[in-house]
Amino acid sequence: MVVATRRFEFSAAHRYWRDDWSAEENERVFGPYTSPYGHGHNYTLDVSITGELDERTGMVMNMTELKAIVNEVLEEFDHKHLNYDTPYFRDQVPTTENLVRVLWRLIAARLPAHARLKHLRLYEQPDLWAEYDGVGETQFARLYTFAAAHRLHAPALSDEENLAIYGKCNNPNGHGHNYTLEVTVQGPIDPATGMLVDLEWLDRTVHSVIDRLHLRHLDREIPAFADRPSTAENIIVYLWNELAPLLEGRLALLRLWETRKNIFSYAGPSVIPA
Template sequence: MDVLTTKRFEFSAAHRYWNPTWSEEQNQAIFGKCTNPHGHGHNYVLYVTVAGQVDPATGMVINITDLKRIVNGVLEQFDHKHLNEDTPYFREQQPTTENLVRVLWGLIASALPAQVRLYRLRLYENDDLFADYYGGESASFSRRYQFSAAHRLHSAELSAEQNQALYGKCNNPAGHGHNYRFEVTVEGPVDPATGMVINLVDLDAVVQPLLDELDHTHLDRQHAFFQRHPSTGENIVRYLWQRLAAALGERLRWIRLWETPNNIFECGVREP
């Protein structure tokens, strides 16, 4: 049986998005602030997951010290560099998170010893934006959003006593509230022109009406869906899925909702 081992790495780099075959206006429309000719930068965080058999002598899939040396050897050419200007990988493609994770995949996979295989790379550009790559044609791209709302857990199908017994404090008639956070994961081929699975501006445009609708509202009192369904985390994540699937179609893969940092609800086609 294969066992997975994951190690976390950090590196810092500058980059700029610019497609020379497009006009200034097109670049601006697709890439926005990322077109700044001077560049900007990120603290990237990379999770490297490898798979393999546990060596009976060492009890390890790979010596974590070896994994650290191999990956840091690869990251040396990216850390504290400008991705466009100091590396050869982004002359013909944009240094997006999706393209960067695929470049890193090629370099890390070929540097690993024969007994382990690269299983997954997850690359965070910041806390709210990351790409996953498993090799192959498709990559997945995830972005986090937040809204703040009041709600009350109450089911029209139960008596007042049953509601109180089931939901306890959450049944308080006037309501209470949360900072809801959710992560939207889309999957598909990387567009060679933009270097993205989905244009960030387009994804934000799809999600924004939903945020406008829910943010700083009372879910039960102001939204028809939650008048018919108790505003549990399960029903909220189902509602987000319905709304976003209508706009994103088959590219939508997974939604993860945090009601609080301790209560997490998820649904989708395949867990990222």
């Protein structure tokens, strides 16, 4: 089936706070998000629908109709304080993870029978978002950056073969990139905090790995690339192998941008059936 996606935007404020916790406990868990006045975001929501194509119109659903439905839902949230101006967060914290599930419920209920909600991605910030497909567990993703130099050179190949395969990327003195790493975790949402994962813990964990690569020459300073070419494919597998144990089974996907045009994804080693 064809999947069609439309992007929407709305602005809202929120505060992370539980009335049944002490101020000390709230501040320990939520940090600056506990500000009594709240803070705000320009949210971006990607709404994906699917269904059989209408033979007459050639569309899954008229985007004008989808726009009207979603905007009707977002009217409840746009330029509102989620804690105080909506009924959905009286008994749950308005985290991105909880908000995307509330939006799913409201949008899915309004769609016509011939279209089905396929996927929602809600950006709280350009480098932080939550995803939900209505069936599985919620996903939470964050972007990180590091800068490193490397040289594409395979020890098993001759100098001539390396030059023929890697071209100018085989420059003996190396070259470099500003890498962007997308880390997606998946799992149940903690009913107390409304979070899939503690953001500060996630940041510390990811940085404990990528900071070893930041401002380094991968081939000359990172042992893992002493005997293998530092291709983006090998880098992303290395990052998975380092991060997966630290993220305690919650790592779902890594995506690595070597440049704006070269993007690599990895979801862990394939399981080969017996």
